[in-house]
Amino acid sequence: KQEVTQIPAALSVPEGENLVLNCSFTDSAIYNLQWFRQDPGKGLTSLLLIQSSQREQTSGRLNASLDKSSGRSTLYIAASQPGDSATYLCAGSFSSGSARQLTFGSGTQLTVLP
Amino acid sequence: GAVVSQHPSWVICKSGTSVKIECRSLDFQATTMFWYRQFPKQSLMLMATSNEGSKATYEQGVEKDKFLINHASLTLSTLTVTSAHPEDSSFYICSALHGGSEKLFFGSGTQLSVL
Numbered sequence: 270k271q272e273v274t275q276i277p278a279a280l281s282v283p284e285g286e287n288l289v290l291n292c293s294f295t296d297s298a299i300y301n302l303q304w305f306r307q308d309p310g311k312g313l314t315s316l317l318l319i320q321s322s323q324r325e326q327t328s329g330r331l332n333a334s335l336d337k338s339s340g341r342s343t344l345y346i347a348a349s350q351p352g353d354s355a356t357y358l359c360a361g362s363f364s365s366g367s368a369r370q371l372t373f374g375s376g377t378q379l380t381v382l383p
Numbered sequence: 384g385a386v387v388s389q390h391p392s393w394v395i396c397k398s399g400t401s402v403k404i405e406c407r408s409l410d411f412q413a414t415t416m417f418w419y420r421q422f423p424k425q426s427l428m429l430m431a432t433s434n435e436g437s438k439a440t441y442e443q444g445v446e447k448d449k450f451l452i453n454h455a456s457l458t459l460s461t462l463t464v465t466s467a468h469p470e471d472s473s474f475y476i477c478s479a480l481h482g483g484s485e486k487l488f489f490g491s492g493t494q495l496s497v498l
Contacts, residue, residue, distance in 0.1 A: 273426075305489075312389070312476055312491040313427075358426065370417070371487065375426040 271296035271363045275374035283382050286349050290377045292342040292359035300362040304333050304344045307356045307376070316357075317344070349381045385411050387479045389490025396467055397498055404462045404493045406477030412457035413479035417487070418450075421474040433460045467497045 272295045282288050292302070301320045305313040317326045317333040319342070325334040332345040342359055356378045360371040386409040396402050406416055414435045419427040431452050432440040439452035449471075451463040460479075464471055476492040 278424075310474075310492070310494060312387075313478075313489040315486070315488075318486070360427075370429060370432065371427075373419075373426040373428075375424075378424075 271361070271372050273359060273361055273372050273374040275357075275359060275377050277377060278375065279378040279380075281380040281382060282349055284349060284351060286381075287345065287347050288349055288379070290344040290346070290357050290359075290379070292344070292374055294340050294342075294361050294363075294372075296361075296363045297337050297340055298363060299335075299337060302333075302335050302342050302359060302361045303371070304331075304342075305358045305360065307358060309356075313358065346379075349379075351381045351383045354379055354381050385409075385479075385481050385486075385488045387477065387488045387490045389477055389493055391493060392491060393494040393496075395496045395498065398468050399466055402464045402467055402495060404464075404475055404477075404495075406460045406462070406479065406490050408458045408479040408481075408488070411479075411481050411483070413460075414457060414482060415480040416454060416460040417478045417480075418452065418460075418462050419476045419478070421476060421492075423474075427476060430462075464495065467495070469497045471495065472497045 274293045303318045304316045319326050319335040330347040335342045356376045358376045360373040388407045390405045416433040418430045421427045430445045433452045433454040435454045441447045454460040477490040478487045
C-alpha cells in the first residue's frame, strides 16, 4: 500500500522568506503528484500538478519538483506572504490504485508571520 | 475553472439521526466523484468512489450500510451518514472528476458534529 509523508508537520517563517515543503512517497510507480492548499474549515485548491513524465511545474511564486527515483517531491514558495498561511497537502496517483484516486499526505501547516 | 458545490458546509445533529451531504458539479458533468473524510490535523482518507448509475466502491474498513452513497445524475452525488454517532464527527469532502481534463475539483467540505 502506498504511503505519502509530509515533513515538517508545521512551519513558521517570517514574511519574505523563501521556503521548501517536502513530500515523500513509497511507490515509485506514480502517475502524477499534486500539491493542494487547504484553508481552515475549507476544501482544497489545486496548486500544481506534475505528471510522471515531468520533473517540475511552476506557477507564479510556486515551483514543484518531482523525483520518482528517490520518491520525493518539493514545493518551493518564493518571497512568502502572510496570505500564504494555510495547510499544504501533497497527493499522488499510483499504479497500484486507480489513476484517478489520490493518496494524500498529512499536510504541512504553514504560518507566514508579518 | 470548474466548480463543485458541497452542501451543507456544517451540520450539527443528535446521535442516532441521519445526515445527507450533497456534492454538485455546477458547470460540468462528473461520471465519477470521490468522498473523503478528514479528522483534525490529519490527512484526507478516501472513503468511496461514486460512479453515476452504479453502486459505489467503498474502501476497506468503510461500512457501506453506514455511509450510503447515491450518484443518480451526472452532476449530483450524495453521502448519507445513517444513525450518526459522535465518532462519525469529522470533516467530509467530495471531489468530482472533470472528464475532459481528467482533473479533480473539490467541494468546500462539510463539518459534521454529532452530539
